[in-house]
Amino acid sequence: MATGSGAAAAAADAEEKESGSRMITLTSNEGKAFVVTEASARQSATIRSMVDDGGCVDKGFPLPNVDSKTLARVIQYCDEHGNKEAHTVDERAALAKFDKDFIAELDADKAFLYDVTMAANYLHIQGLFALTTQCIADTIKGKTPEEIRTAFGIEYDLTAQDEEEIKEEDTHA
């Protein structure tokens, strides 16, 4: 419905489908609709398989697990990666720079980073998921357990006994 080409010939439709110029609507759990190109939506393996299975494209995809803010950010990533070519060295460098800036911005807001990670996981956007998890992993690297707890707001729930076990494991290990 978003494409406005409902009456298009079958051949043209197929061509469009191939070229990925069809538009797809994604709806957040708050009911907000986002219209994206098919190429962009295809960044998500979840949506890709639904599109390839046919049907429901016209109805749009409701995403009950993703809120508007997160979805907007995810779509920003998908647009960049889905709509742009990455064949030449320059193009790839531009994309890498985009990723770098993208994740730097996310990293500043940890809670949002987790939300985007979750959305990427839910939508199976491999590149984005790799990007966010790597970012979290980088945060963990080189930190002491106490620092990790602080960085992620994790409650210290190891009992003295647990600690003893870790110690035990460690000395025997």
Place this chain on the structure above:
Amino acid sequence: MHPRARIHADPAPEFDQFDCLPDPVVLLILNKLEDVRSLGRCAAVSKRFSGLVPLVSDVYVRIDRVVATDGDADDALNLSSTKPKNIFSHFFKLMLFTIVKPFHSMRNPNGTGRPLFPLAQHSPVHVLRNFSDVWNLRVELPSGDVGTEEGVLLKWRAEYGSTLRNCVILGGTLVDHKPIGAEHESSVEDNGSMPESFYTNGGLKLRVVWTISSLIAASTRHYLLRSIIKDHPTLRSLVLADADGQGTLYMGMEQLREFRENKLSASACSNRTQVPACNMKLKYAPYLELPGGMALQGATLVVIKPSNDGGSAGHSSRKETEAFVSSAFDEPFRFAVKALMKSRTYLLEMNVRSISFPRSGHRLPEYMCRDSRPYKSHHTKIVPHVPASSPAPPLAVGRGRLLAAPVTSDSSPPDNDKYKSAFDLSPSPPWFYVGFGLFHGARRALAVVIGLLAAVFRASASSRRDKNKDSLVGYTSASPITVSLGLFRAAALYVVGLRLVGFFHDETTDKGKNPLKKKKEISDLHALLAKQTVHPTSDVDLSFLNLLGADTTLRTLLVHSLDTEFDDIHLKSAFLPHGELPLVAIEGPNAVVKPAGPHEAQDVTNQLELFNELKSTFFYESLSVKKWLINELLARMPHDVAKEIMESACRNPGVSDF
């Protein structure tokens, strides 16, 4: 804790924000950490983390330092105890990798800053036991195993199953800028063939040392992986690299499966797996420009494949090998490999022969015969790779000798003598003679036994004296004279016993040689060695020593001789006149003159054989070396044997060389 953005229904909203990530996602994040140290710290973060960490599938272990330990102490990496405890069990000290305890930084939550646990060291095997589901494991050693000269580039990559599958070695001297014109004209004129000087200036020998050292380093690493592979049936890929980027051992899923199915053939002598008989193809370029302003001088590529697995696999395996070789290294060395693949191929053959453990009765043979050593003997020869249609290659291979000859494109008959003489003229005569004392442990035991016998003798003497006192029957002279006679005899026997088993070898057989002076020589050699940087695992199997020039292997040899196990072995050095290399012979303490006995006749035969063998072996050696050696040998033989040998030598015209 954090009120915002809790979109999905969270079962426990009071949990912190990180907890909204489901376990599989956290596990994926932990997978990205890889580093075992970070993982160890994570395990100490919370209950959830400590439960997830053992499930991580990608683990990377960086080893800070490698320490040598006595293998018996460590059950994880120890030697099979069924093996005879030969000289090498101490010789090749077991390498225990240590890494700093991953949990050492775990601090008391009260914020006292006091580390909860003391700093300790762990073998990777132990640390890895904390992980139950490892798929991809990467282990990094602190440095490469093969010590090389400054500026030398040496890289190897080996693929292992239960034994060596593929190995590729790239070596050369890395130079920064491109010299202009003259320097590399040779590379233009003869495309990838060895220059004449390559045989004479030690270049070829150095390549062989690199090859052998790399192979040994690879098989040592392979051996060390056993317990890790055993502990982790989930492994799918295993990489053992080093921080220097020198060597990489790789095992993929299929190789790991094969490893588990087949029993390892450990090299009899050491903590490494046996290197199979291999076909080695050597390619050479005097000068090779690399992308990025670098260049390799004397660039050498050695492609190694076990010689027995060619037949069945055929062309596909050749393709596999090619793929392996061309993808073995990263740029710019990948480029170098590709360039070298185009140049002429030389075949390098290494045959591994199994040598039986010598009997202790044949002490002289141990000393003299280079093959009677309890480890695999490798003989290397280089023959040029010739197309089937060509005439026979100009092969010049002496026994235990390293010779190579290029393929001549013209049809003139090969000039073997040229290469022989070229080799003889080389500044480092490729001569090495090493004998080992293999049973000095047994020797000590024997000395103790004789000492005990002496004690018993003494006891019986005194009891006889007592008897004499009591019964007044028998000998009339139950006097202190008998006692002192008995004691004297006991003492004499003790000394003779020691003498027999060679304890006083230094003094008794090296007449005119001051033991102190010898000690000084040894300490001088040790001092010489201290200046060399030799990595503990850069063991070069001593059986190669015969093949290599003394200069390149001397220090390796000395490293080995520094081993405490070798304290009793006499390092003998003779500094020859007219600038010849110091000649170092290591002789075992068993190499003593044997007292006459029923086996003498056999010994004579053995020694004759050995002598003749020696004659042919040292055929190419310079006269002064030969003379020195022969004199030394004859001086050590029983007089009658020596005489017989000399007589036999006179009958045999060949020996007149000496």
